[in-house]
Amino acid sequence: MSTVAESSQHTGQRPIDRYFAGYSSDHQNHGNQLIHVICVPAIAWSVIALLWCIPSPGTWFRPGLWAGLAMFAAWMFYYRASRKLGLGMLVMFVLSSWLTYWLYAVLGPTGLLYLGIGVFVVAWIGQFIGHSKLFEGKRPSFFTDLRYLLIGPVWVLAKLYRKLGWSY
Known part of the structure; x- marks a missing residue:
């Protein structure tokens, strides 16, 4: 089985376009797309919040170190795929x-942890409802390729870009 990057060499498409084509094929239903526009950013934020709560004693950036490292790694993936995105x-x-x-300062680590877990669980329930027979009736894309977990947030952003008439 060829990867998205390998198959893009044969078609002339950028890898991000191939990822979007694959992701979009599993997200045709308007209701499922709407659920994703709400739940994918919520999941992305909740992962950041959960990583923010992992202690990193003895560092200059105690809360948020692991979240910062994860965001930087994800950002490198996105920037490499499309500078504008x-x-x-x-x-x-x-x-x-x-x-x-701000939420860490207001709620403290325990409050942020509980909020992050709550948002994560509720948003994933929404995602699976969107993929149920009620809406899409297809398995989530990440079951075929885990990289689609990274594609979801940038796919939502690309939808916004297209709505604004921006290229990527």
Whole structure:
């Protein structure tokens, strides 16, 4: 089985376009797309919040170190796939960091942890409802390739770009 990057060499498409084509084929139902537009960013934020709560004693950036490292790694993937989408995801990561920093200060580590878990669970329930026979009736894309877990957030951002008339 060839990877998305290998198959893009034969078609002339960028890997991000191939990822979007594969992801979009599993997200044709309008209701499922709407659920994804809400739940995918919620899941992405909740992962950031959960990583934010992992202690990192003895470092200069105690809360948020692991979240920062994960966001940086994801950002490199996005920027490499599309500079314009990568910059958009950088903005999203900065906004998510500010929100998480503020919530950490207000709620404390335990409150942020519980909020992150709650959002994560509710948003994943939404995702699976979107893929149920009620809406899409197809398995989530990440069951075929785990990289689609990274594609979901940038796919939602690309939808916004297209709506605004921006290229990526």
